[in-house]
Every structure is written in structure tokens, then in C-alpha cells.
Amino acid sequence: MSSSSSSSSPRLPEIRKDYVFNRYVIISPARSRRPSDFKSSPNPNPKSPNHNSCPFCSGRESECAPEIFRFPKEPPSSSSSSEWNLRVIENLYPALKRDAEPSGSDPGVADGGGVLPGFGFHDVVIETPEHGVRMSDMSAEGVGQVVEAYRERILQLKRVRSVKYVQVFKNHGVSAGASMAHSHSQIMGLPIIPPTVSIRLDSMKELYGRTGKCGLCEARSKDILIDESAHFFSIVPFAASFPFEIWIVPRDHSSFFHDINKEEAVDFGGLLKMMLLKLSKQLNDPPFNFMIHTAPFELPNDQLPYTHWFLQIIPQLGVVGGFEMASGCYINPVFPEDAAKVLSEVNLS
Amino acid sequence: MSSSSSSSSPRLPEIRKDYVFNRYVIISPARSRRPSDFKSSPNPNPKSPNHNSCPFCSGRESECAPEIFRFPKEPPSSSSSSEWNLRVIENLYPALKRDAEPSGSDPGVADGGGVLPGFGFHDVVIETPEHGVRMSDMSAEGVGQVVEAYRERILQLKRVRSVKYVQVFKNHGVSAGASMAHSHSQIMGLPIIPPTVSIRLDSMKELYGRTGKCGLCEARSKDILIDESAHFFSIVPFAASFPFEIWIVPRDHSSFFHDINKEEAVDFGGLLKMMLLKLSKQLNDPPFNFMIHTAPFELPNDQLPYTHWFLQIIPQLGVVGGFEMASGCYINPVFPEDAAKVLSEVNLS
């Protein structure tokens, strides 16, 4: 904790309500440096495996858990070859087991004792065959391909009756949880609707009932806007829980991420790549997580008007303490408008 | 991520429902070592300030923000002296401002735009005058005094009309968020009811409506019990989100932490100290957070039967990744029964 290095007195703190996740955040600039001074500490990447022993590198396919599919598509007989741009594989240490599908009428409801079998899918997307390439180094088309792989795998999992929700997420850097340095993301097919998703749907419903509007359609406001593409916009959300948190949101109301088409995927890929590049330049290649917030497969039609998918990027610039863990209320030292201004002005040339 | 080092095949994963916080947890032993092999990595404490420059040390009172009270009690004229066992002081970099109390009928409701003034109290409890003493080194009476300081400060904050909830928490070690090494905790008086508290009250209400029972009164089960004292019991909760997470719970149903009496405070202090000592011995002095989960001041009488305060201790043994941040669902590699067995068997002599 260091005091403000600016001589002008900082803005008074505010408590803001996030109507998407139904939580409060404390925006408190007194607990921090100036927004433009934020930098990540160095060495954010896992030290091992390096490119001499990395099972995600091209040529080491046999050291991985089984492949699910690859781009470009190939006949199964040649799926052991090293010609690929991207692979979706099973996770070698899955948190859930794909061969333990429960029977019964509603497999997604815990029994009286609160226990469900640990059924589910846990996959890894190897985003590039090359060890040193980060997502922010890839082309819009390259990131677009990753987005298409997410969609394709989600559509496969949608066919499994017990899978209710699919969580796509990426860990980059040790303090964001990454154990592998090679650029990858993960896809989990879950037999439950996770707590944050239920809370989000309830909160968006409450907002819609009160205002008649979708909270994400309304989120695009000039002072928090970073950038726009043909089909998407990126903002620092008004009640961001984390400094320099970014949301990428479809311009047109859309409930399901997996409805994205090929052209939109490349457009989205371009904007995602640019946001990651801006974070990397501005904050010194920080560790980060991103996650896709979409709708459960079995969404009743009357919930369509207020569910709107988006991608959330959280750079990891500090440590979460007891206050946040206890209360679910985060202390963000950077006003979202200030973060949006800094990010919109990052020079990428 | 390492595979199980045990040669016997690990238990199948389970999804457990936590009825207190209304969330799921994935218990997945395949993603981990054996329970008894868990250790924290070394060097978990902030490097500076050391005892030569620490403002929390006895003799450096003038380098701190204003004192609120101290034990033993002294006339205000002598409050600058260095004779004390414990001090409660203002935080020098408060997240909320104590001089910005809002007016109006209900100051705890955000306006249409979702903004509230950043009013609130943010205090620090210096738990001991000595730099190197950890809470686990203190006597039951010493920890009991800390507990009494929490209670006394909460009762003071209860008199402020706009304060709706008080969050008590402790950060120990850098990766648990601590910026100061000298043993301390924090108390925040909030003009809102934090998200986790609302969720907890709703969840306990739902459980009570369904079963007629208080979830915490029912939590004491033999296979997850670690220890008991005259007035409290300690468990690894059935649906623990974190490996070796501990809850200390009053045996008799009690909604408000601040109703604790002097004898109970010392009894509680003894059990808390012992749990911290067990974690320290078993896990190699891990970073940890603890937090008190109590009831909002203005609790309607009909909510008393299902609100039950407790203290939660979370040792920080891993990093949270994108899955947890996205879903609110944690992956815990250690079965709570196994953690409880390990902890109940730790030899403290």
C-alpha cells in the first residue's frame, strides 16, 4: 500500500453497484498510484516446461492426453501428425470425469446431503503450435480460429444431456494460475449451473423488470468505451471490480456465445487481440485471466431478452485480501473512466 | 499441477453444494498431492517494514494514524505512551472515508446510476506491541483480547446510523494480501450489506424453510470435526472451497458475533490460536486470511433462527484461476474429511 504519488488530492471514494453480477465495488483511488503508473511485476510466466520439454508444442502430440479435434481438420488416421494450427485435447488431470455421467431425472440437482457425482468435461485448447507465441502476438484470424474452436466444442458438449453450462477460460502467467507457459485455454462442461451464472441471470432479470432494458445492451457509454469493431465494443465496466478490467460485448443483443458466426469470430478475434496487446503494452505483459460469460443451454425463452453474452478480461495486478474473500466486494484503486482513457490512448505502433 | 504421488487410485471427484454460501465446489483429488503432503512455499511474509521501521511497533505510535482505543484502557492524556497490549487505530490509507456520511432516507441504496458515496470506517487492530509475534504464538487470553477489541469496535460502529454491516478480517503473509508484517487485522464499517452476506442470508433462509434447521447448528459432524472447546467447535466444512479451510462455530445458536461475552472470547481465542498453530505446523506457516461472518445490525427478528455467526480461516496454498473467477465454483483438491483427519492429528507438543 503506497500513498498517491500525485500532489493533487485524489477523488473521493465511491461505492458502485454492478447490476450484471449483483455486487458492489469500492472505487478508492487513495489506496494507489496514478492510473498511468500501474505496471505488473516482471516474470509472470511459468518457468517450466520450457520449449524443449513442453507437451503442447508441435511434435510432442504423443505426450498429451487424447485429441478431440484440430484445425485444420484432418482425417482421424493422420491426427497424430504435427501439421496443425490449433488442437483441442482432453486435460491430463481433469477436475471432472467424462465417464461418470449420472442417470436419473435431474442429474443437476444435489441430493439431500448436497453431493453430486463429479461428472463433466475438462478440455484444453492449444492455441498455437509454437511455444513462444502469445495470444496478443497472433493475427485476428488466428484468434478468430481459437474462438471458433470454443464454439465447436461447446456445440459438441450441448449434445450431452447432463451438461448444463460450459465455462471457457484462459489463464496467462503464474499469478493468474497458469501452470503451463505454452498459450492455451480451457473448456469445462458442467452438470450444474455455476453460482455466478445463477446470480448473473437473476440480477439481469431484476434489472430488466425494473427498467425494461438489458444491462449489457446499455453498458456502452462514451466515458468507459475503449474501442469498437463491426460487431463488438470493448469497455472498462462502470463498476469494474479490478483495475483495468475489460469487457468485450456484442453490439447486438445475443444470449449465446455459440451463436457467433465465422465473420463475427474473426472480428471478435481482432478486438480481443487488440485489447490483450493494449494491456500488455500498458501494464508490462501482466498475468491475466479471461472468461466467457454465456447462457445455460436450457434457457427458457422468456429469459432471452435479458441474457447477453460477453467476454471479461482481468489483469492480475494485486493480491486479493480477506476483505474481498469475506464480502464479495472488491476494492478497485482505479476509476473505470480513468482506466478506459488510459487504455484507449495506448499507442500500438 | 502434478499427478497423485500415491500409487492407490484416488477417490472419484465430487461436486458438493455449500448451503451456507449457496455455491458448489468441485472436490477433485486427482489434481493434487496426498493431503498430508501439502506445504506452503517458504517466505510468506512482507519483507518490509522490518522491526526497525515498523509503525505498528511499540514506541512508534506517532507514525500511525490516530488511535481509537487501546488495551489496557488508559486516560486519553496518556494515549501517546508506549504501554499497551493492543491498539485499534484508523487506517492511514482508508478505502472508505469516515467523514462522508450521506444524508437521506436510506443511505444504503444506490441511486439510479448505481453510485453511493464512499462513506465508511476502515480501522486496523495492532494485535501485539511486539514485531515478531504471530497470533498463533499468543496465549488464549491474548487472542481473547483481540476478539474483545473486535467486539468493542463493532459496538461503537453500531451506533453510527449509516453503518449496516461490519467486516472483520485478517491477512497474514504476502500472498494473502498482507502489506504489513506486524500482526494485525482490519475492521471495516460499511454503509451497505455486502454481496456475500445477502447471498448467505438468502441461502440459510431457503435451507431453514426446507428443513426447519439452521445450517450452522447442523454443521457439526464427526467426520469433519477437528476440535471442540466449551462454547465452540471447529470443522473443515463439508463443502470447503479451499484445502484445509476451517470454520470455528458457536455450539449454541447465536446470530451476532458482538454478543460474545468475556469468558466466551477467551474460550474462542484458545480455539482460534490452536487452529492457527495446527495450520502453521502442518502446512509450514502458510499465508492465510480469516474473516468473521456475522449478521447485519438491522436483522429482522424472523431471520434470527437461521443466522449463526462463525469465523472462516482460509490458508492460501494455491492460486485461483479463471475457472473460479468466472464461475464462483472452486476446485478443492483435498476431501474435507481427509483435511479434518490430518488437522485433528497434528501434534502440537
Ligand SMILES: Nc1ncnc2c1ncn2[C@@H]1O[C@H](COP(=O)(O)OP(=O)(O)O[C@H]2O[C@H](CO)[C@@H](O)[C@H](O)[C@H]2O)[C@@H](O)[C@H]1O
Ligand atoms: N500433457 C498434457 N496433456 C493434456 N493436458 C495437460 C498436459 N499437461 C498439463 N495439462 C493440463 O494443462 C492445463 C494447463 O492449465 P493452466 O496452466 O491454465 O492452469 P491449471 O489448470 O493447471 O490450474 C489453474 O487453473 C485452475 C482452474 O481455474 C485452478 O483451479 C488452479 O488453481 C490454477 O492454478 C492443466 O489443467 C493441466 O492439467
Ligand SMILES: Nc1ncnc2c1ncn2[C@@H]1O[C@H](COP(=O)(O)OP(=O)(O)O[C@H]2O[C@H](CO)[C@@H](O)[C@H](O)[C@H]2O)[C@@H](O)[C@H]1O
Ligand atoms: N502508519 C500506519 N498507520 C495506520 N495504518 C497503516 C499505517 N501503515 C500502513 N497502514 C495500513 O495497514 C494496513 C495493513 O493491511 P494488510 O497488510 O492486511 O493489507 P492491505 O490493507 O494493505 O491490503 C490487502 O487487503 C486489502 C483488503 O482485503 C486488499 O484490497 C488488498 O488487495 C490486499 O493487499 C493497510 O491497509 C495500510 O493502509
